[in-house]
Amino acid sequence: MTPHGRVEPAQADHPARQPRIVAEKVNAYFGTTQALYDVSLTMLDRSVTAIIGPSGCGKSTFLRSINRMHEIVPGSRMTGRILLDGEDIHAMDAVLVRKRIGMVFQKPNPFPTMSIRDNVSAGLTFGGVRNRTVVAEIVEKSLRQAALWDEVKDSLDNSGVSLSGGQQQRLCIARALAVSPEVLLMDEPASALDPISTAKIEELIYELKRTYTIVIVTHNMQQAARVSDQTAFFYMGRLVEFDDTKKIFTAPAKKQTEDYVTGRFG
Amino acid sequence: MTDNRQHRPQTRSLNIGDELFKNLTRFFAALILVLVVLMAYEMAVQSRLTWNKFGLSFLVRSVWDPVQENYGALPFIYGTLVSSFLALLIALPLSIGIAVFLSELAPPWLERPVSFFVELLAGIPSIVYGIWGFFVMVPWIRSAVEPALSSALGSLPLFRGAPYGVGMLSAGIILSIMILPIIASISRDVLRAVPRAQKEAALALGSTRWEATRIAISYARSGILGGAILGLGRALGETMAVTMVIGNRPTISASLFEPGYTMASVLANEFTEATSDMYLSVLIEIALVLFIITIVVNSFARLLVWTVTRRSTQGHT
Amino acid sequence: MKPTIRFRYRKFKSVLLYALCGLSALLAVVPLVLIFYHTLSLGLSAINLDFFIELPKPVGETGGGLANAIVGTLILVGLGSLVSLPVGLMAGMYLSEHGNNPFGATVRFLTDVLNGVPSIVTGVVAYTLVVIPMKHFSAYAGGVALGILMIPTITRTTEEMLRIVPQSLREAALALGIPRWKTTFRIVLTTASGGVITGILLAVARAAGETAPLLFTALNNRFWQTDLSQPMASLTVFIYNYGVSPFSDWIAQAWAGALVLMTMILVLSMAVRIATRSRFGRGT
Numbered sequence A: 001m002t003p004h005g006r007v008e009p010a011q012a013d014h015p016a017r018q019p020r021i022v023a024e025k026v027n028a029y030f031g032t033t034q035a036l037y038d039v040s041l042t043m044l045d046r047s048v049t050a051i052i053g054p055s056g057c058g059k060s061t062f063l064r065s066i067n068r069m070h071e072i073v074p075g076s077r078m079t080g081r082i083l084l085d086g087e088d089i090h091a092m093d094a095v096l097v098r099k100r101i102g103m104v105f106q107k108p109n110p111f112p113t114m115s116i117r118d119n120v121s122a123g124l125t126f127g128g129v130r131n132r133t134v135v136a137e138i139v140e141k142s143l144r145q146a147a148l149w150d151e152v153k154d155s156l157d158n159s160g161v162s163l164s165g166g167q168q169q170r171l172c173i174a175r176a177l178a179v180s181p182e183v184l185l186m187d188e189p190a191s192a193l194d195p196i197s198t199a200k201i202e203e204l205i206y207e208l209k210r211t212y213t214i215v216i217v218t219h220n221m222q223q224a225a226r227v228s229d230q231t232a233f234f235y236m237g238r239l240v241e242f243d244d245t246k247k248i249f250t251a252p253a254k255k256q257t258e259d260y261v262t263g264r265f266g
Numbered sequence B: 001m002t003d004n005r006q007h008r009p010q011t012r013s014l015n016i017g018d019e020l021f022k023n024l025t026r027f028f029a030a031l032i033l034v035l036v037v038l039m040a041y042e043m044a045v046q047s048r049l050t051w052n053k054f055g056l057s058f059l060v061r062s063v064w065d066p067v068q069e070n071y072g073a074l075p076f077i078y079g080t081l082v083s084s085f086l087a088l089l090i091a092l093p094l095s096i097g098i099a100v101f102l103s104e105l106a107p108p109w110l111e112r113p114v115s116f117f118v119e120l121l122a123g124i125p126s127i128v129y130g131i132w133g134f135f136v137m138v139p140w141i142r143s144a145v146e147p148a149l150s151s152a153l154g155s156l157p158l159f160r161g162a163p164y165g166v167g168m169l170s171a172g173i174i175l176s177i178m179i180l181p182i183i184a185s186i187s188r189d190v191l192r193a194v195p196r197a198q199k200e201a202a203l204a205l206g207s208t209r210w211e212a213t214r215i216a217i218s219y220a221r222s223g224i225l226g227g228a229i230l231g232l233g234r235a236l237g238e239t240m241a242v243t244m245v246i247g248n249r250p251t252i253s254a255s256l257f258e259p260g261y262t263m264a265s266v267l268a269n270e271f272t273e274a275t276s277d278m279y280l281s282v283l284i285e286i287a288l289v290l291f292i293i294t295i296v297v298n299s300f301a302r303l304l305v306w307t308v309t310r311r312s313t314q315g316h317t
Numbered sequence C: 001m002k003p004t005i006r007f008r009y010r011k012f013k014s015v016l017l018y019a020l021c022g023l024s025a026l027l028a029v030v031p032l033v034l035i036f037y038h039t040l041s042l043g044l045s046a047i048n049l050d051f052f053i054e055l056p057k058p059v060g061e062t063g064g065g066l067a068n069a070i071v072g073t074l075i076l077v078g079l080g081s082l083v084s085l086p087v088g089l090m091a092g093m094y095l096s097e098h099g100n101n102p103f104g105a106t107v108r109f110l111t112d113v114l115n116g117v118p119s120i121v122t123g124v125v126a127y128t129l130v131v132i133p134m135k136h137f138s139a140y141a142g143g144v145a146l147g148i149l150m151i152p153t154i155t156r157t158t159e160e161m162l163r164i165v166p167q168s169l170r171e172a173a174l175a176l177g178i179p180r181w182k183t184t185f186r187i188v189l190t191t192a193s194g195g196v197i198t199g200i201l202l203a204v205a206r207a208a209g210e211t212a213p214l215l216f217t218a219l220n221n222r223f224w225q226t227d228l229s230q231p232m233a234s235l236t237v238f239i240y241n242y243g244v245s246p247f248s249d250w251i252a253q254a255w256a257g258a259l260v261l262m263t264m265i266l267v268l269s270m271a272v273r274i275a276t277r278s279r280f281g282r283g284t
Helices: A059-066 A094-100 A116-126 A132-145 A165-178 A195-208 A221-227 A245-250 A255-261 B016-046 B048-059 B074-105 B108-123 B126-153 B168-192 B196-204 B209-219 B221-237 B240-245 B263-273 B277-316 C002-046 C049-053 C067-098 C102-116 C119-134 C139-164 C167-175 C180-191 C193-208 C235-243 C248-281
Strands: A019-030 A033-044 A048-052 A076-084 A101-104 A183-187 A213-217 A230-235 A238-244
Touching: A019 A059, A019 A213, A033 A048, A033 A059, A033 A076, A033 A213, A033 A230, A033 A238, A048 A059, A048 A221, A059 A076, A059 A101, A059 A183, A059 A213, A094 A101, A101 A165, A101 C167, A116 A132, A116 A165, A116 C180, A132 A165, A165 A183, A165 A195, A165 C167, A195 A213, A195 A221, A221 A245, A230 A245, A230 A255, A238 A245, A238 A255, A245 A255, B016 B048, B016 B277, B016 C067, B016 C102, B016 C119, B016 C139, B016 C180, B048 B277, B074 B108, B074 B168, B074 B209, B074 B221, B074 B263, B074 B277, B074 C002, B108 B168, B108 C002, B108 C248, B126 B168, B126 B240, B126 C002, B126 C235, B126 C248, B168 B221, B168 B240, B168 C002, B196 B209, B209 B221, B209 C002, B221 B263, B221 B277, B221 C102, B221 C119, B240 B263, B240 C235, B263 B277, B263 C119, B277 C102, B277 C119, C002 C248, C049 C067, C049 C248, C067 C102, C067 C139, C067 C180, C067 C193, C067 C235, C067 C248, C102 C139, C119 C139, C139 C180, C139 C193, C167 C180, C180 C193, C193 C248, C235 C248
Parallel strands: A048 A213, A048 A230, A101 A183, A183 A213
Antiparallel strands: A019 A033, A019 A076, A230 A238
16 A cells, blocks of 8 residues: 555656665564554655654654664664665664764754764764864864854864754754765754754755755654655554655645645644 | 565674673673672682581570680671661661651751761761770760660660670660661652652641651651661671670670670671681681671662652652 | 640641651761761871871880871772772673663662672672682782772662763764764763762772771781782771770871871762762753
8 A cells, every 4th residue: 555666756846866765664663562564665866855744653763764773772673674775774784874874863962071073073083083184174064064164163162062952953963964974864853943943954954955865754744845855644654655745735645644734633 | 464474583783893892891790790699609618617517506506615616606696686776776767857857847958968967977987987986985875875774774674784885785876877877868768759749638638747747658668668678788787886886795685785796796806816717617607697688688678669669750650 | 626726736746746857867967076076186186297108106106107008098999999990880881771681680689789798798708719819918809809899889870870861862873873882982971971980989988988898808017018919008997906906196096097087088079079069060
């Protein structure tokens, strides 16, 4: 019943994109509770895929299974395959998977004992990059990409937690970008932020998709409609519908999707 | 509902550093386990001479004659138990009083310093209690407490005899001061964990504040009991302070004024003097008995405190 | 009328019992004040520069100091830390990061058991483990005894403090492709370092005040000794030996030793207090 065969939805303003991440029949469990049922989904290169659905529908679990963060929860388990550029991520070292697939969390979580600079460079220095000039360059580049450079360039040695919530979240984005991932997963990145910060993050996503493949989980349907190219609707651990964002929000194929996007439940 | 043929074991993190680190930390954790077992094993092996000669009767014999190589642990077991229970008898009501004071009565500006003082009491080294007890408390007990007790309650065998100062009573009092902080702080914590609704329900029914407090105490009683037993465990093994005030004489006497001896004290006093293998093995056997008693007592106390805190956290969620 | 009288009685009882509670708190403070007062007044009268820089004088001669005992205590506590720090920190990390299993629960329980073992018993074990094979008393034996005593405190505080570190920080680090072990070491442990240091200082303070486990391990020594395989002096054993001696000069020095010991421990626990306060003061 899941439309996972649909790989490249035709899109007017985008030429056909290559598939970057392919999920095949993913089932995820916490102990004996099953959180995902046979989810198959293809995320395209340099596009934004939004995952929407009511809370508890498994959208975060799905996102966390893409970079093998699901498995760090004790008692968790998953079956099925997730391919990154055709390669099974479970055949790779988890550390390498996470270097290639970065993640931004719902609540900004900078390392409290580190300065802004060290927060951004953490992934590099712990990964063994020692050259200071290289690190400094990447820190600047990442902060620029995260649209934070102008605000913090004179206070790089201040603590990361001294920033405002919106700045902290952009710091976390910069931190994720610094290890030069190919894919960026965002788990409700703006839900803890004020409207102005939210707008900044959304602008940023629009910029970033030129270089990165982005998957974003959001409970905010306007946000999904604004930033994404494709949208997947999850309900009760199943993928109900996956299509171009425009189509999902204007002419969904499934009744459940329609009820959700028109605000009749969830 | 799902196709089981699709399920296959998932390869977990293969990072070598992670596996190495996990096993390294596990090794050190296992070291603690090994250490506890090793402690019991070492003492059992080193005391086998005693075990072979006296067997279990060692625990009920009351002779202590190193010259004739004739030994029994009863006076020490008796002294340990009596001094510790005496300490508990004094410390428990006081501790509950302090706990009620801290959790229900005292305003924050008073609660914090008193809590701090009680914690300081726990931080004073045993040896300092020892010399203070020996030079300050014992003379006071000899000149004031014991004469007063014997004139008031001298008909009881407990308070008969000459006021030496050093003896079971002094040991009990110094121990009670030492275990008070443990019992008081645990009781305070469990009293604070009592759900407000319990007290408010009582107050709403027209109870006085004290009656509501009594309900809180009875609600928290197994936690307080756990704290008391932890305090008892500490008292059983306390060495220096007791050694300096108990008189160190291996006799069993009904009077609290008489000197006594505890398992810990006999170890402190006679271990370096134990010249024969037999003497040494007897002392190590006493250490083993003390080890077993404290483990049993502490395990029981942990279990009690654990049940109560678990119940209260369940109550909150 | 009757209910009123009954109610008054209950009211009176309430006030009376609360007064008794306040009295217990007062009673608990009395010995503390007395101990401080006596240690301070008796200790101060015997303390002078010689106490800190001179060796003990032979029996019969007055004067001298306990310099070797002060240094000895520091050496013994240092040895104890060498034994206990690796075990305590690593085991604490295991319990917090990987210890949610029956093995972890067993180790946790045994750590609590070890915490309740009387220090004199630990001394006996150190004697059988170190003194008997070496055939003589030594600083090593004392260090092992103190180390065993310090392990439970360090292990459990390390575990508790690492558990307080929010899971989100671990996830942030793991999601950057930082391996789990580096995450634990460089992110989790650094974030919790204030609390972990508090635990270590508590263990050090407790070890510095221990006498019983040293009586027949490190024994005592009236001379300078830097050879760790030889008996080593300590402040606490000196306080005991001098305290029960018949010489008033030695007894006075015992009080001075008690004062120095108390000051050391008080300074440590104050440092702990300030450290924890500023840690909690910083919030989130």
